[in-house]
Amino acid sequence: MAVTLINPDGLPDAQAYRQVSVASGSTLVSVAGQVAVDAAGTTVAPGDFAAQVEQCYRNVGTALAEVGASFADVAKLTVYVVDWTPDKMAPFLDGVARAAAKLGTTPVPPATLLGVAALAAHDYLVEVEATAVID
16 A cells, blocks of 8 residues: 555544545556546436535545555545535535445545535535545
C-alpha cells in the first residue's frame, strides 16, 4: 500500500477522516469529481442526499478499480455539497457508511468538504473527487 493515514497527536481526532496522508507510491491517480449518476448517466436518487453521497463514493471506487487502485490508495478526497449546512453531516456520514459497506472499506483519507451554490446539473447534490497514489 502506497498511502499511510495518520491522526497526529496535537490535532483533533477526526472520526470521519485522517488528518494526514503520506504517499510513497510512484503513480499519481486523479479521479474527476463523481456525481450521483449510474453507468447509463441517469441521476440516482434525486433529492436523497444520503443516497447521492453513497453513489458518488461508489463511483469513485469504480474509477479507482479501473486502474488497480482502491480507497486504501486514496491520499485526499474533496467533497462539494450544494447548500451545505451542519445538519447535513448526519446524512452525509450515513451515505459514506452505506458506500463503505458495499465497497468493503472505510474511506477515511484526509478530506475537505466545501459548500457550493450549485453543481453541473440541478439534480446533483454532492460531488466527490479523489487523488490516489499507487506503486
